[in-house]
Amino acid sequence: xxxxxxxxxxxxxxxxxxxxxxxxxxxxxxxxxxxxxxxxxxxxxxxxxxxxxxxxxxxxxxxxxxxxxxxxxxxxxxxxxxxxxxxxxxxxxxxxxxxxxxxxxxxxxxxxxxxxxxxxxxxxxxxxxxxxxxxxxxxxxxxxxxxxxxxxxxxxxxxxxxxxx
Amino acid sequence: xxxxxxxxxxxxxxxxxxxxxxxxxxxxxxxxxxxxxxxxxxxxxxxxxxxxxxxxxxxxxxxxxxxxxxxxxxxxxxxxxxxxxxxxxxxxxxxxxxxxxxxxxxxxxxxxxxxxxxxxxxxxxxxxxxxxxxxxxxxxxxxxxxxxxxxxxxxxxxxxxxxxxxxxxxxxxxxxxxxxxxxxxxxxxxxxxxxxxxxxxxxxxxxxxxxxxxxxxxxxxxxxxxxxxxxxxxxxxxxxxxxxxxxxxxxxxxxxxxxxxxxxxxxxxxxxxxxxxxxxxxxxxxxxxxxxxxxxxxxxxxxxxxxxxxxxxxxxxxxxxxxxxxxxxxxxxxxxxxxxxxxxxxxxxxxxxxxxxxxxxxxxxxxxxxxxxxxxxxxxxxxxxxxxxxxxxxxxxxxxxxxxxxxxxxxxxxxxxxxxxxxxxxxxxxxxxxxxxxxxxxxxxxxxxxxxxxxxxxxxxxxxxxxxxxxxxxxxxxxxxxxxxxxxxxxxxxxxxxxxxxx
Numbered sequence: 001x002x003x004x005x006x007x008x009x010x011x012x013x014x015x016x017x018x019x020x021x022x023x024x025x026x027x028x029x030x031x032x033x034x035x036x037x038x039x040x041x042x043x044x045x046x047x048x049x050x051x052x053x054x055x056x057x058x059x060x061x062x063x064x065x066x067x068x069x070x071x072x073x074x075x076x077x078x079x080x081x082x083x084x085x086x087x088x089x090x091x092x093x094x095x096x097x098x099x100x101x102x103x104x105x106x107x108x109x110x111x112x113x114x115x116x117x118x119x120x121x122x123x124x125x126x127x128x129x130x131x132x133x134x135x136x137x138x139x140x141x142x143x144x145x146x147x148x149x150x151x152x153x154x155x156x157x158x159x160x161x162x163x164x165x
Numbered sequence: 166x167x168x169x170x171x172x173x174x175x176x177x178x179x180x181x182x183x184x185x186x187x188x189x190x191x192x193x194x195x196x197x198x199x200x201x202x203x204x205x206x207x208x209x210x211x212x213x214x215x216x217x218x219x220x221x222x223x224x225x226x227x228x229x230x231x232x233x234x235x236x237x238x239x240x241x242x243x244x245x246x247x248x249x250x251x252x253x254x255x256x257x258x259x260x261x262x263x264x265x266x267x268x269x270x271x272x273x274x275x276x277x278x279x280x281x282x283x284x285x286x287x288x289x290x291x292x293x294x295x296x297x298x299x300x301x302x303x304x305x306x307x308x309x310x311x312x313x314x315x316x317x318x319x320x321x322x323x324x325x326x327x328x329x330x331x332x333x334x335x336x337x338x339x340x341x342x343x344x345x346x347x348x349x350x351x352x353x354x355x356x357x358x359x360x361x362x363x364x365x366x367x368x369x370x371x372x373x374x375x376x377x378x379x380x381x382x383x384x385x386x387x388x389x390x391x392x393x394x395x396x397x398x399x400x401x402x403x404x405x406x407x408x409x410x411x412x413x414x415x416x417x418x419x420x421x422x423x424x425x426x427x428x429x430x431x432x433x434x435x436x437x438x439x440x441x442x443x444x445x446x447x448x449x450x451x452x453x454x455x456x457x458x459x460x461x462x463x464x465x466x467x468x469x470x471x472x473x474x475x476x477x478x479x480x481x482x483x484x485x486x487x488x489x490x491x492x493x494x495x496x497x498x499x500x501x502x503x504x505x506x507x508x509x510x511x512x513x514x515x516x517x518x519x520x521x522x523x524x525x526x527x528x529x530x531x532x533x534x535x536x537x538x539x540x541x542x543x544x545x546x547x548x549x550x551x552x553x554x555x556x557x558x559x560x561x562x563x564x565x566x567x568x569x570x571x572x573x574x575x576x577x578x579x580x581x582x583x584x585x586x587x588x589x590x591x592x593x594x595x596x597x598x599x600x601x602x603x604x605x606x607x608x609x610x611x612x613x614x615x616x617x618x619x620x621x622x623x624x625x626x627x628x629x630x631x632x633x634x635x636x637x638x639x640x641x642x643x644x645x646x647x648x649x650x651x652x653x654x655x656x657x658x659x660x661x662x663x664x665x666x667x668x
Contacts, residue, residue: 015593019336026343029358037355042618045355048611049346052339059336094389101388105560109581113564113574126557133388135553148558156565162218165568165577 010079013067019060026053097133104129118164122149170517174524177222187525190227191532194234195540198250199242199547200555203383205235205251205435206491206601210375211559213499214566217372221503226525228499232475232492233285233529236435237537240277240468241544244270253435253471256443260456260463267459271401271541276461277468278537279410280417284469285530287421288428288476289523292483295429296512296519299484303509306485308617309627313637315610318431318487319602320644325433326596331648337595340586341603342610344369351612364575371498373567373580374604379491380563381584382591387552401541409461416446416462420469427470428477434490434598435471435478442470476526483507483519487606491598494605502570 030053034046041047067076104125112121126145130136136144156162177183190212197208208231216224239254244261257277264273306314319342323334347358348368359365410417420442427438446466447456456463478489479496486508488494500507511518540547567580590597621627628638646652 011593015589015595018589022340033355033357037353039353040623042623043352043615045350045353045357047615047618048607049343049357052343052346056336056339056343059332059339062332063336097388097390098385102385105384106581108560109564109577113577122561126561129557129560130554133553133557135551135557144554144558148561152561152565156215156569160218162565162569163572164565165574 013076016063023056170520174521190230191234194231195238198235198238207379209495237281256439256467263459280468281472282534284472288473291425292476308613311613315606323599338599341600345607373576377580377583378587387556424470424473425477428474435474438474439471
């Protein structure tokens with residue numbers, strides 16, 4: 001099995017485990033749907049999810065098998081741990097910038113937008129993220145924030161008459 | 166040729182509003198294509214959300230403009246930076262960057278832009294000729310055929326976009342199909358994977374998924390510190406460039422054909438079209454040794470091929486409602502959003518739509534050609550824009566684009582969640598295109614499979630007894646067997662036989 005079974009990596013091991021869990025969840029839910037729908041399998045709303053769940057299970061097992069080729073699961077689990085540790089510690093990956101940036105994106109969506117007006121939440125978000133990324137000087141960031149948020153409001157709310165979050 | 170439909174398409178373009186929309190959208194597409202990290206798919210997805218509430222014909226016009234502009238714009242950063250602005254221009258960098266290093270950046274950009282325009286124009290001819298033929302053929306499709314077409318499309322897309330690891334492409338496609346299963350099912354109204362949540366019962370909107378899948382990884386990627394070394398553009402030798410184009414007319418025609426054919430294959434995008442055209446040009450060239458060292462023929466082939474995919478990718482949309490590439494998948498979603506119904510009945514219900522699209526594509530490619538040459542002088546400045554400034558603003562557009570579809574915050578959360586799915590796929594080297602195709606084709610596969618099984622009383626025999634089904638079934642099995650190495654064993658044993666025979 002030339003292409004299907006090949007030397008694996010920590011990333012492939014991690015992804016195969018995630019996919020295995022997803023397929024187990026899909027199959028479990030599909031059985032529940034089929035039982036609840038009370039129709040023949042051929043017309044059941046669970047038919048395709050069941051088929052896809054099985055396909056995903058097979059794919060994740062093949063992925064796992066080819067990852068484990070010549071290696072033990074324990075060694076690969078250690079490799080995943082080592083990779084994660086290196087990712088957090090290495091300066092080359094900019095891990096803190098990425099995690100911090102994602103946290104600001106999440107804050108904007110889950111905290112700023114639901115609790116503040118669009119102009120305020122978006123201005124806060126833009127300024128905060130650009131300052132965090134050290135994108136430009138404070139004056140330039142201020143001007144860019146006002147320009148970008150003002151432009152979006154003018155374009156969508158005023159010209160297109162679209163409601164904004 | 167239905168001239169009245171062409172005239173109707175031209176009349177839509179005649180208003181100043183339409184021309185302004187087209188110029189702005191092509192310009193936006195060129196800038197997006199130029200900037201590494203912003204892809205054509207992301208641009209079309211973003212604009213689909215943002216143009217949701219404007220007039221449908223203007224919205225479609227702007228999406229075509231962005232599509233053409235962004236695929237073409239990628240060549241400029243490929244030539245000046247050696248970083249393709251979009252994956253479609255990866256092959257262009259092979260010879261474009263060496264030309265830029267030799268001080269011929271402007272010359273290479275002129276060649277690439279002209280080849281892009283010619284590729285798009287060539288693909289429009291194929292679009293007009295092949296769409297009615299394929300639509301007539303698609304009328305023979307029943308539920309079995311549509312189900313197998315969806316599976317075949319996702320499998321071939323997974324195979325060709327995965328860089329040789331088809332298992333990952335297929336897995337990505339399965340995940341996309343599963344995503345499409347969320348919400349009330351099309352036949353019996355049963356809420357699947359909804360967990361009592363009303364928003365989930367309504368299903369996941371396509372646009373937020375697409376924006377998250379393709380936009381979020383690029384935004385997060387821009388958080389890293391990067392350094393760019395940008396080449397310079399000196400005077401352009403227009404006469405020499407036109408002469409080179411005329412001398413390479415054969416390459417242009419061949420690459421157009423390859424691009425269109427690649428475009429027709431479901432989900433396989435402009436990047437494959439560019440690479441295949443480049444490869445074909447290299448194989449047939451008299452100056453093969455110069456490839457990779459600044460051969461203009463390489464630039465012409467790659468750019469003609471990737472832009473010819475645009476028309477090619479629209480052909481299966483109009484005839485089968487199956488997208489030919491990732492940006493085309495977003496375009497299909499946009500058609501649906503604006504109440505258009507591409508598919509086998511399109512040529513009988515709305516025959517003018519094909520000709521309108523053809524007119525839009527021709528106009529977009531001509532405007533793209535002119536605009537590209539005008540802004541080429543300022544490309545160096547545009548490429549100097551900091552991604553740390555640009556991407557936070559792009560994220561604002563992602564949020565607005567996701568929100569305006571249904572005016573609900575839930576779609577913004579969906580965009581964010583699928584952003585992480587996109588990050589997972591990119592980081593674990595799973596292609597995103599099959600996922601997107603799975604989301605698009607999921608409902609079609611689901612309803613057609615169950616409808617077909619109902620008609621055949623649960624029998625699977627039609628898979629083998631219906632001629633078109635048999636073609637797809639054999640194709641799917643061949644793909645699986647090829648991945649299992651069955652044919653490798655045969656070819657290996659064939660190669661070993663003569664040696665064995667002589668002994």
